[in-house]
């Protein structure tokens with residue numbers, strides 16, 4: 001078994017096993033018959049620091065930056081407003097960003113507030129979903145802490161494990177994402193790098209996203225104390241509670257398969273929407289192929305003419321939703337519901353929405 005990517009401890013528990021999965025950033029051409037390579041996809045919870053983490057990774061290339069969902073850009077604006085009110089974002093201060101390979105930079109917003117980028121130490125070191133992509137969590141946190149100028153702060157944003165548990169978002173687990181932070185595990189990761197928690201903000205993005213302030217001299221404010229207490233109480237460091245994700249995965253996959261089998265049996269045509277990485281594991285775990293889901297719409301033209309990894313489901317353009325209207329749309333990214341509805345008004349009153 002592994003040793004912890006944060007604290008190095010060897011004791012822990014396997015909490016989620018999604019079996020053999022294709023790298024979710026591999027979208028073969030529809031003409032490529034496969035078989036596609038598959039790798040174990042498993043989550044382990046450290047018994048010492050409580051960090052939930054990816055066990056093994058195929059080491060393949062990251063999914064390229066796609067078109068950002070509106071929910072992501074709106075949250076970035078909300079977060080920058082909160083940081084401006086808190087005095088962390090201010091004109092003339094310097095910023096260094098550790099971005100996510102999926103895109104979503106806050107730099108344009110920060111520049112508009114008068115901040116300056118620097119390659120040196122910065123008043124604000126920003127990590128927005130970047131750190132989770134680092135295999136060596138301890139080293140990556142140390143590198144970020146090193147970039148914090150005297151009196152400065154590291155702002156770390158993560159999709160909280162507490163939200164993943166509360167909403168049974170087991171398919172947040174994917175190759176290339178090495179860590180699934182709770183607030184307590186994030187605090188434990190920051191401590192050896194000399195950083196302590198100060199203020200924190202939570203946003204509804206992905207069902208619960210935390211922005212945590214870390215400084216050399218900080219003390220947690222009341223909201224952060226309460227966040228840590230609430231997440232502990234929710235069982236984020238308890239292997240039995242976190243293993244609930246594994247049970248949810250099995251049940252969720254069976255439910256979706258039954259739903260699509262019903263639709264197929266009654267001759268109702270279902271189209272998928274959003275060939276996102278999270279769809280890959282769900283489809284394979286549920287054993288869903290083109291016989292149950294004949295196509296998946298994605299607005300990224302780079303994916304058209306390709307298919308889902310480890311399944312033969314082709315990825316097509318949005319025109320599919322405008323011509324021969326489907327009876328139902330299976331949405332793999334529930335956050336997109338409002339904007340997909342708005343983009344395809346012709347579906348209203350015709351197609352049912354199924355949220356994966």
Ligand SMILES: [Zn+2]
Nearest residue numbers: 004007046049
């Ligand atoms: Zn650990």
